[in-house]
Amino acid sequence: MKRIGMGLVGPGFIAPHHIDAVRRLGDVDVVAIAGSSQASAEKKAREYKVERAYGDYQALIADPDVHVIHNTTPNYLHLAVNLAALKAGKHVISDKPLAMNSVEAKQLRDAAVASGVGHVVTFNYRGNPLVQQARGMIARGEAGRLSFVHGCYLQDYLTRPEAYTWRLDPAKAGPSNVLGDIGSHWCDLAEHVSGMKIVSVLAELTTVVPTRYAAEVSAEAFSKQAGGERRAVAITSEDLATVLLRFENGAKGCFSVGQVLPGHKNDLQLELNGAGCSLKWKQEEQNELWIGRHDQANSVMMKDPGLVSEDVRGYVHLPGGHQEGWADAFTNLIRDAYTWIAAGGRADAKPAMLPTFEDGYRSACVIDAILQSHAAGGAWKDVQYAAATPRD
Numbered sequence: 001m002k003r004i005g006m007g008l009v010g011p012g013f014i015a016p017h018h019i020d021a022v023r024r025l026g027d028v029d030v031v032a033i034a035g036s037s038q039a040s041a042e043k044k045a046r047e048y049k050v051e052r053a054y055g056d057y058q059a060l061i062a063d064p065d066v067h068v069i070h071n072t073t074p075n076y077l078h079l080a081v082n083l084a085a086l087k088a089g090k091h092v093i094s095d096k097p098l099a100m101n102s103v104e105a106k107q108l109r110d111a112a113v114a115s116g117v118g119h120v121v122t123f124n125y126r127g128n129p130l131v132q133q134a135r136g137m138i139a140r141g142e143a144g145r146l147s148f149v150h151g152c153y154l155q156d157y158l159t160r161p162e163a164y165t166w167r168l169d170p171a172k173a174g175p176s177n178v179l180g181d182i183g184s185h186w187c188d189l190a191e192h193v194s195g196m197k198i199v200s201v202l203a204e205l206t207t208v209v210p211t212r213y214a215a216e217v218s219a220e221a222f223s224k225q226a227g228g229e230r231r232a233v234a235i236t237s238e239d240l241a242t243v244l245l246r247f248e249n250g251a252k253g254c255f256s257v258g259q260v261l262p263g264h265k266n267d268l269q270l271e272l273n274g275a276g277c278s279l280k281w282k283q284e285e286q287n288e289l290w291i292g293r294h295d296q297a298n299s300v301m302m303k304d305p306g307l308v309s310e311d312v313r314g315y316v317h318l319p320g321g322h323q324e325g326w327a328d329a330f331t332n333l334i335r336d337a338y339t340w341i342a343a344g345g346r347a348d349a350k351p352a353m354l355p356t357f358e359d360g361y362r363s364a365c366v367i368d369a370i371l372q373s374h375a376a377g378g379a380w381k382d383v384q385y386a387a388a389t390p391r392d
């Protein structure tokens with residue numbers, strides 16, 4: 001069996017989940033880690049039982065045993081690391097958002113399409129079996145013509161003013177906080193499941209906590225903040241947003257995102273209403289799909305290999321009643337990514353579920369339009385998006 005070598009750049013909060021996922025595949029070796037310094041890379045390499053450690057991501061990319069680069073650095077490094085990997089002819093699995101804005105994201109999409117290698121963005125909620133079930137039901141016309149797509153993605157980790165991460169620094173995260181961070185997931189999921197593009201948006205953004213108190217020693221995302229000296233930081237990006245949406249076929253939509261909403265841990269919800277039925281999926285109850293009907297009793301489909309459609313069965317790994325979770329869905333995405341990579345990243349071999357740099361660029365275009373709408377005082381703005389030039 002041909003083995004594939006993986007190298008990871010940016011060993012922070014999300015990195016071990018990339019490593020766990022590829023180790024579950026069985027034919028991928030975690031060859032090396034690159035960190036912000038040699039010492040930090042070595043520490044993480046020991047922790048994750050990885051043999052090679054690099055203090056410079058260029059050295060990791062140049063390692064001939066590394067065929068696939070996983071980029072889990074903060075957003076401001078996505079462009080440089082992804083471009084360097086593509087230039088070296090390596091497959092890239094980049095965490096989201098693909099870049100700081102749609103201009104950078106387009107540069108990456110164009111470079112990825114031209115390179116002919118596999119390019120993936122981890123919009124990992126697509127990997128949930130019941131998300132794929134909903135997508136299939138809509139694609140087969142079982143939900144009828146969609147009129148409304150709505151939901152939310154709410155978290156509470158930024159509730160207290162003492163919570164501070166690079167995500168609130170526009171130089172490291174981009175001009176948006178919560179929209180780029182988790183709004184990007186919601187918009188991607190809404191387009192993926194509905195099969196419809198968002199064409200116009202109207203938004204209102206809010207900074208609920210305008211001053212935060214950052215620890216002198218910065219903490220990894222979502223970790224408990226250290227005690228000791230703190231400095232006041234004026235926050236310019238949003239921690240709450242509400243957006244109205246127009247889809248390409250005339251359907252309407254809306255969603256809210258926030259990270260200052262106590263009790264909401266990872267509360268992503270997506271509901272789609274069609275003439276035939278409604279479908280609702282909640283990330284925190286991800287083993288259930290609610291099906292609402294006008295002239296019959298509503299029902300709940302459990303994640304069960306015997307109940308889901310045949311094309312979804314490969315994303316279910318346990319019998320009904322055996323709960324699967326966030327890491328299983330993440331692994332489903334990584335498994336599809338390596339299936340594509342094993343086929344050389346050929347366009348015709350891409351699994352339909354798999355999000356690429358094209359999807360990362362689209363999501364960045366939607367987020368940019370949302371920011372423009374708010375900056376214009378809450379005016380409708382069209383999503384500006386340029387289609388890719390196909391590879392010769």
Ligand SMILES: NC(=O)c1ccc[n+]([C@@H]2O[C@H](COP(=O)([O-])OP(=O)(O)OC[C@H]3O[C@@H](n4cnc5c(N)ncnc54)[C@H](O)[C@@H]3O)[C@@H](O)[C@H]2O)c1
Pocket residue numbers: 009010011012013014015034035036037040057072073074075077095096097122123124181220221
């Ligand atoms: N898919 C998801 O659901 C999901 C979840 C969390 C984070 N993310 C994304 O993953 C990325 C990282 O987020 P995180 O929460 O893990 O952040 P983090 O701050 O915990 O980790 C980032 C890591 O990158 C390292 N780093 C910084 N500069 C570097 C450099 N020059 N070379 C190598 N490493 C360097 C940091 O030291 C840190 O270890 C972000 O883009 C974020 O949006 C995605």
